[in-house]
Amino acid sequence: MRAPLAALVALASALAARADAQEPAGAVVFRACxxxxxxxxxxxxxxxxxxxxxxxxxxxxxxGFDYSPAFRAAQARGLVWNRDRLIAYLADPDAVVPGGWMSPPAGLGQADRAAVADYLLGR
Incomplete structure (x- = not known):
């Protein structure tokens, strides 16, 4: 009975790893978001x-979202999301929207920020 169970666990792990490998890098990074x-x-x-x-x-x-005054001011200025702005925001939110209320996941490198930006903006 242990051998079939072990084989099933191994198969499930292999399928999960394969699914991650086929998923775009930005989708994997977005999980933290x-x-x-x-x-x-x-x-x-x-x-x-x-x-x-x-x-x-x-x-x-x-x-339907209750934005901070800083985001409402950015909207009033006509700022829109694009790749460069999103990558910069993920690197340092306060530099893009001073007084905004977001903390990006810790440990995102430049490649992670670019991947998640491409993923989100390509949807």
């Missing part, structure tokens, strides 16, 4: 706004 953000605009009540349709969207413009 899912504690606060969703890709589903219909999912309310998260700590951060949904990130669906982010490319070209004005900062502070996800319907």
């Amino acid at each position: 899912q504690a606060c953000h969703s890709l589903d605009p219909a999912r309310p009540g998260m700590a951060g706004p949904h990130l669906a349709g982010l490319n070209g969207r004005p900062l502070g413009a996800a319907a």
Whole structure:
């Protein structure tokens, strides 16, 4: 009985590793962001706004989210999300939106920030 169980566990581990390998790098990095953000605009009540349709969207413009005054001011200035702005924001949110309320996951390198930006903006 142990041999079939061990084989099943090994198969499940191999399939999970294969799925990660086929998943875009940005999707893997985004997992850490899912504690606060969703890709589903219909999912309310998260700590951060949904990130669906982010490319070209004005900062502070996800319907139904209570943005900080800093994000509302960025929206009023007409700032929109693009690759460079998102990468810069993930590196140092306060440099892009002073007074915004986000802390990106610790340990993101430049390649991680670029991968998650490409993933989010390509959706």
